[in-house]
Structure formats: C-alpha cells, structure tokens
Amino acid sequence: DLPAALPEGLELVAFPERADARDALVTRERGATLESLPRGARVGTGSVRRMAQLRALRPDLEVVPLRGNVPTRLRKLESENLDAVILACAGLERLGLADRIDERLAPEVMLPAVAQGILAIEGRAGDAIARDAAALGHAATAAQAAAERGVLVRLEADCNVPLGAYAEASATGLRLRALLAAVEGDRMARAEAEAAVDEAGALGERVADALLASGGAALLAELRAGAST
Incomplete structure (x- = not known):
C-alpha cells in the first residue's frame, strides 16, 4: 500500500x-451472492471501508474482523466458521485464485478502495x-x-x-x-x-x-x- x-x-x-478494481465475495458453500446470504451470516473482512458498506447494505449480517494474507483469510472460511469473506478481485486474480470468486461486487454496490x-x-x-x-x-x-x-x-x-x-x-x-x-x-x-x-x-x-x-x-x-x- x-x-x-x-x-x-x-x-x-x-x-x-x-x-479489476472490484471487491470479491468468496463464500464457503460456493455460488452464493451478497443478496442471497442468509440473515445472521458471518462475513469476514479486515477493511473498515468494506465493514462500513457491508453494514449499510446488510445490517442483518454479522461482520467479523479478519487478518492475515489472502490464503490465510480463505482458510479462515472453515477454521472460523465464516459464511463468506470479502477480498479484492485483483489480489485473487494475481494469485491464480479467480475461480474462488462467487460474486464481483459492482462499484454501485461496494465502492472500491483508492x-x-x-x-x-x-x-x-x-x-x-x-x-x-x-x-x-x-x-x-x-x-x-x-x-x-x-x-x-x-x-x-x-x-x-x-x-x-x-x-x-x-x-x-x-x-x-x-x-x-x-x-x-x-x-x-x-x-x-x-x-x-x-x-x-x-x-x-x-x-x-x-x-x-x-x-x-x-x-x-x-x-x-x-x-x-
């Protein structure tokens, strides 16, 4: 940074x-979208920007603070019983992990970081x-x-x-x-x-x-x- x-x-x-400047939703069960996540779903992110927008969009979700590099955050889907994590599309693509992306969040939904x-x-x-x-x-x-x-x-x-x-x-x-x-x-x-x-x-x-x-x-x-x- x-x-x-x-x-x-x-x-x-x-x-x-x-x-790709967009944020990516990666889900444990695969195939879910931000809109389809059930009430009370646990969503991990280490970004205060994502936390704020996620809470505004889906106040019914539980936002879980998340730390670590990309592979660590993906592993925490299982180890911390998360339903989804939000990461950067670009980071996943550069690591050859684009296939893990379930939804690319449009800027109209979640405005990217600078x-x-x-x-x-x-x-x-x-x-x-x-x-x-x-x-x-x-x-x-x-x-x-x-x-x-x-x-x-x-x-x-x-x-x-x-x-x-x-x-x-x-x-x-x-x-x-x-x-x-x-x-x-x-x-x-x-x-x-x-x-x-x-x-x-x-x-x-x-x-x-x-x-x-x-x-x-x-x-x-x-x-x-x-x-x-």
Missing part, C-alpha cells in the same frame, strides 16, 4: 494497466532507471490513480478511514465517485464529479471537498477522535 505522501526524493514513475487493482512503480526522483520504467505506464490508469489519490491526499486519510473512491472513463473524460463512512455504516457522505483527464488531480480534490461539505468533515473528526483515545 502507498501512503498519501511519499518520502522526500521518491516519486511514482508509472502505473501499469489497472486490474487505487484498488492498481500497481505503482516507485523510484528515486530523477533516476535513469526510474525514467526508463515510465514506459510501463498506462495513461488511463495513471489518470484514475491521480483522481482517487487526490481524494486521499486532500482528506489526509489512511487505511483506518472508511474511504472509497473510484474513477472511470466518462463522456467528459473522467468520472470520480467517493464515499466516507462511519465504521458502523449508519452514516455516509457521498460525492461525485466529472472533469477532463488532464484535470484528474484537481478532480480528486474537488470531490474530497464535496465529501467534507456533505457531512464528511464531521465523520472524519469523529474517526480521528476515536483513533486518539
């Missing part, structure tokens, strides 16, 4: 083409090898990363903040959607906007400001106050 701010002397030199599915090449600023690595970049993915990370940087958020952001191509260039939620899922601020591709970073800042104005500022203050106690 990349921090919102990079250490001095380092830069992001390229973003290869994005993999830059989910995107790999970044980071290098020393001005380094010749870093300049050569720029050839591996994918322009559309770079614009998506800039817009989504623009939200992250503006909010000074980290992985402890239930924040989702997803940029995609639109008629005007780029459409960006974002949400900021309470971990309990009972309150949520949403915002979206469009802009030209070359304004991706500014688009992220604009959407972040809209989030703050629509209730996100209070949510962020509560989250930070809770983290400091």
